[in-house]
Amino acid sequence: MDLMFKLRPRFFISSLFLILLLKNPNLGSAANPKCISTERQALLTFRASLTDLSSRLFSWSGPDCCNWPGVLCDARTSRVIKIDLRNPNQDVRSDEYKRGSLRGKLHPSLTQLKFLSYLDLSSNDFNGLEIPEFIGQIVSLRYLNLSSSSFSGEIPASLGNLSKLESLDLYAESFSDSGTFSLRASNLGWLSGLSSSLKYLNMGYVNLSGAGETWLQDFSRVSALKELRLFNCELKNLPPSLSSSADLKLLEVLDLSENSLNSPIPKWLFGLTNLRKLFLRWDFLQGSIPTGFKNLGLLETLDLSNNLALQGEIPSVLGDLPRLKFLDLSANELNGQINGFLDAFSRNKGNSLVFLDLSSNKLAGTLPESLGALRNLQILDLSSNSFTGSLPSSIGNMASLKKLDLSYNAMNGTIAESLGQLAELVDLNLMANTWGGVLQKSHFVNLTSLKSIRLTTEPYRSLVFKLPSAWIPPFRLELIQIENCRIGPSFPMWLQVQTKLNFVTLRNTGIEDTIPDSWFAGISSEVSYLILANNRIKGRLPQKLAFPKLNTIDLSSNNFEGPFPLWSTNATELRLYENNFSGSLPLNIDVLMPGMQKIYLFRNSFTGNIPSSLCEVSGLQILSLRKNHFSGSFPKCWHRQFMLWGIDVSENNLSGEIPESLGMLPSLSVLLLNQNALEGKIPESLQNCSGLTNIDLGGNKLTGKLPSWVGKLSSLFMLRLQSNSFTGQIPDDLCSVPNLRILDLSGNKISGPIPKCISNLTAIARGTSNDVFQNLVFIVTRAREYEDIVNSINLSGNNISGEIPGEILGLLYLRILNLSKNYMTGSIPEKISELGRLETLDLSRNKFSGAIPQSLAAISSLQRLNLSFNKLEGSIPKLLKFQDPSIYIGNELLCGKPLPKKCPKDI
Template identity: 55%
Template sequence: MKTIVATVNLTHLTLLLSFFALFHQHIIELCSADKLISVPCIETEKEALLAFKNSLIDPSNRLSSWVGEECCKWEGIGCSSNQTQGHGHVTKLNLRNPFSLVHNSGLDDPTSAYKRSCLSGNVSTSLTHLKYLNYLDLSMNDFQGNPIPNFFGEMVNLEYLNLSFASFSGLIPSSLGNLSKLQFLDLYADSYLNIGSWELRAENLNWISGLSSLKLFNLGYVKLNGVGETWLQKINLLPSLVSLNLYFCELNGLPVSLPFINFTSLSVLDLSQNSFNSPMPLWLFNLTSLRTLHLSWNFLQGSIPWEITNLKSLEVLDLSDNLGLEGHIPGFLGHLTKLKVLDLSANEFTGGIHELLNSVSNNNILQTLDLSSNSLDGVLPESLGKLKNLQHLLFSSNAFFGSIPESIGNISSLEVLDLSYNKMNGTIAKSFGQLSKLENANLLLNSWGGVLTKTHLSNLKSLKSLRITLDEPNSLVFEIPNKWLPPFRLNTLQILNCKVGPTFPMWIQVQTELISVTLRNVGISDTIPEQWFSSLAPQVTQLDLSKNQIEGKLPHQLKFPNLNSIDLSFNHFDGAFPHWSFNASQLSLESNSFSGPIPENIAELMPRLERLYLSHNHLSGQISQSLCDLHSLQVLSLRSNHFSGELPSCWGNSYMLWGFDVTNNNLSGLIPSSISSLRSLSVLMLGNNNFHGEIPASLQNCTGLTTIDLSMNNFIGKVPSWIEGRVLSSLFMLRLNSNKFSGFIPSTLCSLSNLHTLDLSENNFSEVIPTCLDNLTALVFSKSSEVFQNLVYVVLRGRVAEYSNFIGHVNSIDLSGNDLTGKIPDEITNISGLQSLNLLRNRISGRIPSNIGNLKRLETLDMSRNHLAGPIPQSITDMISLRHLNLSYNELEGRIPPLPQFNDATIFQGNPLLCGHPLPTICKHT
């Protein structure tokens, strides 16, 4: 699904622009009075304006000019000068907030600046004394949930009423239906910059029947879910309607038919983001004056009807984000010869696009073609190049393959090209370099091949963003002369899995305006050019140079005030820990050769850290207590370093921390009790250290734990009884192996209904295997482990070998290397989702359960070095997934069942009474 990124809905702006284009002359007439400042002011109307002013809160003093006798000179006031209306009457009141997000985008807190510029308070009834008022605009202010005044319905000369983005709430007063002269009514109810959560609604639309002059009607974000199914019939009574916006109104039903169409002048229709779940109704295609049609973000079904070709004037067609629209994209869309924007993204369209492109190839005015997020496939045809005026070509998230056609160079107006997330496995056309107006090239996540030369880039004078990443590394090679200078200055550069190195080429070094940089796994084995790095420091927000062989020490004197995300992992950097950015939220330095301690004042140097990845370095010393003061920290990974000493006992304020990994260090001591304060803790990995003592009871306070890995330490005692389903209902993996735990295996473990991995191996457990293990329902039913795997992936940062090893133990039970006795419980054969069962090196006796063959998903079975007796059950041949088997050194007897996948005799050796293949002992016939 596409993400809506604009704070002010673009559809709303489109509608306003359409309206102003249609009624430009009328607006000029309404506004012209502003310039007639010599017109004298009517005293009673001046008093009404002052009363209105006194009812408002004006923190930015926008109404400071409202003093003196001549109210017609006041800011936002327009007065009449013609004989019909009489001299000096107030006809216009324009108090629209002039705040512009575009002009204030550089502010640290634009929301606060906007609030300060807003008028708020109450709307005084004194406005009713302005008998000649025909224009009222209170938009973009903040009336903080006040209702729309009922007395607005008394202002019967109003032709223009704009209350959009003004934070009114409650019911729309039906008295607005008295405004028979009204031509422009904008009640768009979303709050600007999300400063409030006010809700404007209507229980019915009966009141609009009196708005016979209405031309623009905007109810965007007004809740209409209670108006019933007759809403369309009510709107159809507006004969002059030209523009209608019902965006995000929670309408449920789109009528299938409309007996007659009264609003035949309708030019702009927006019904997007509602809950329509039917095919496109045919009455829509009788609106032959339509120029803009938005039906996006609904649940429309079926194919695009032929009747859409009736809309000969259509310029904008947006059917995006319906998901139910399907079939081939029809070629008859080419009959819409005035089409400028065609957006069919985020649906279920299938097949190729040859028919569509052939039909629209003669359309010289098409500017935007968005087919992204469908199931389209095939190669991109050469006819694509006939769309010479195309500015936005968006084909991402489909299954297109092959090369970019050479004809792409003919699209001389192209500004945005997005072919990301496809299966493009050919070459990038050299004519790509002719696109002199191209600003954004997104070629992410394909399988591009061949070479990319300076010809591909030589004329891209307008390029600001270049993103090329591959599914598999090194199939695309940059063969650009090292000293070649490009004609563009990028703000975004993202190259992944391509061959760019071994040095930092000059065409990258001259990109000194970069805000976002990703050069991941591009074969660079150079040092970082200091001058280039210095040029990035003031503005760069994201820096990823991971998975190269970049070497050397990092300059500590540089400061990166805006750098939010730093990833230098999997390189050959050495030296001390760098701390460049006060604002960094993610720092990834794993798999380098950084040494020394973590700075004692890291919380002062980088106070906004959320994720800190330092694994697989040579860092040493004690773990800094300052880490506890990183109150936003979510993931801490210190795995595989040389840290020593005890864990700090200061975690009480680390409320956000959910991933904690200190595996494979030289840490010792007890688990600090303050760990139990980490109420968000989900992944706890303390393996391969020298921790000792018992598992602290306070750890049961961390009820969200999914992973507990305490393996390869010196923990003692019994498994706590609180490790059970009512306390740790989300526990997915429990690894207590290679410690000194003792006693029996508690049956409370059987209540861990989400447990997929139980590893108690290499301890001193005794007595029998619990008979209740088949209560581990996640293992029985092999429930999805995706959430857990994603959490572990984040903590391990996708380290393939370690992640695979860790996840390789999913759906497993390992009780090996203990002192368990008794028999194997029959109930264990009910755990049908089990993939690995290891009972090696215990003192288990009795027979192998006869129903062992029920474990059809089992891949690994090791029961060696026990005292098992009797025959190997015949049902073992039903274990179709079995790949690893070891039954050696038991007291088994009889013929080995036929297991053609196993030819290694050692897996059965040490059982003197066994016979048959693959053992050399031949069975005697009886």
């Protein structure tokens, strides 16, 4: 009996297996289904029509197609039921994505797979191929994904035959090397064939502009639909209502983003009570946010961002939605305060909000203490509004907060100490406000997760960091941006230990200390920005460091000293200006910094020659070396810099001639070589630089006649050739420069009369605006020197003769006219008052005669006047506001106040 008992379970199991095997002959091979030969041949034919650059279908060989990658067979029948040939690499920017994209054509042999229920050809590149009609014959399909595979043309109506289809993805954004392709649907009638089965439909980027005004009705007839995505489909106008026959009651996800709906939010939306996610961003929706959202009690995600025209206050009903987790109302015209909206969340004790973005609106007022009721919030963005006041202390209740952005507001209070309780906080952005007060250890002590801090304020350093000098914080930052806050004078320990930084901005923070070499060496090799500008940092920089990803270096306006740092970097911008750097520039600067585009080294003490290797920096755009001690000649090798448009090497000790090769710079706009010892003539090759806007060659030893080809430079804004030895007359060609606003030829040996065509200087005559000055002001940092002399003509200190031409009175926007120290004769024009914007007039040390015109007193803008040492006569006009005798001395026949000589009528 014991033996029978032991045998019975084994016998029972064997008998049961035999019975099942008799009923199902395929059970024994369930784990290894064998491919049906006709289906294997269909797959091989399909593969033969494809181009497979990555050979990912190379293993489609052998007798058993059920083991081929991307193919799945039914375990019982061995029928092919699934083909998944999606691109295995989803990074569309990578080479792997391109190699993994199948190309070619789709062969109708797929129709022989009678039991195929799943077909995924997504993220491939069929280069504008139309979706084949035959796909509508694979009636067994339940899942079809053709997304992002560069199909084009009309979606075939045959897809309506797929009556079992539950999921259809036709998302049409293309990542093909051949460009974008347009997939369209002009008639949506075929959707009715899917009405009872289709649950998921994605037609993002499919052009539906030809579907007419009934497009919404067509989609609403798919009664089983739970998820509908129509992102960027060129839909126009959102119908205000749905017909009674329409049915979207089961819809849980609706995405109509990036269309041109141009309508208020329709009321019919609030009848879709199963909605969990609603995306209506970039749809140009208008009006206010309706209170009807209170009907959507299941709503978890609401995105109304970037509509630009939604206005009014945020309704408090949004705070009553019990399941709302994601709310984005950014980039609209919403206004008012947010107290009522946040108070609703505080009443809703079970609120589950995780994401809240109200940025880029017109919201105002102070932040209420009820903000702290959002205890589950992880992302809070209130930037670019008009909030004022302090950061409320309730912020410490938001224990889950990972990102806080209050940048670009008008916050003018203090930062609550409770901020330091946010142990999950990763990203803190409080920049562009007017914070005040003191930040202490308590503000940071528990911020163990912090990786990014942005904190900038105005006025000047009104926010003070008052932390223990040896304090080591619990965080290691990757990004720090602190501007106009007082951290210094020391370089504190809490900064010294930040050695994982890949973005550094410490601008105008009052640091006067030296920075340890170890800090520079310890910065992450991933660092992209290094900005320590406008401090008083002293000491030397470490000489040899490698920052392969560094984009911008700005150490300007400090007290750094020593030689040029030999840093190996791919930076595009280098700002070392206004320091005490000395020594020569490295001869291999092109190797150290091959990607450099903008070099600002002005106001230092660099010496030696300007290295010719700068000519090899092919992407160079701006070279600013002003006010150093460079000597020797300016490099003559300018022939590869097709982008170089700003050169400022003024106020150095350069000698030799201006190189002809400058004329080979097609983009040259600003050329400032003034205050050197350059000699010779201006090279005629410069006329090839037709885009020149600003030329300053003053304070050199240049000779020859004034170049007549300057008249060809139609964009020329400024021409300064002062303090050289130019001879000859002012060429008439100079009058044909329509944009000229600054002309300075003073201190030369120019002779002859002022040309009468001077009234043709259109920009001064008509005050026409000209943006080319911005090149000078904002790019080559010479604004202070030049902005006060816009609309000026200075011809002083020459040998100019003749009278003041009456045509000069046509320069109605002239602000400065200096004709002093010449040999001019005649009288001052009686209608001088026509120069109604004149601020400075200097006619001293000439041979002008006659009376001072009474109309001169009518120029209310006139601030500086000098008529001394001429042959003027008669009484000084009583209405003239200038009472300094030096203005009139040297005119023996002048009389009246402020001169001591009385006029005969006053005796």
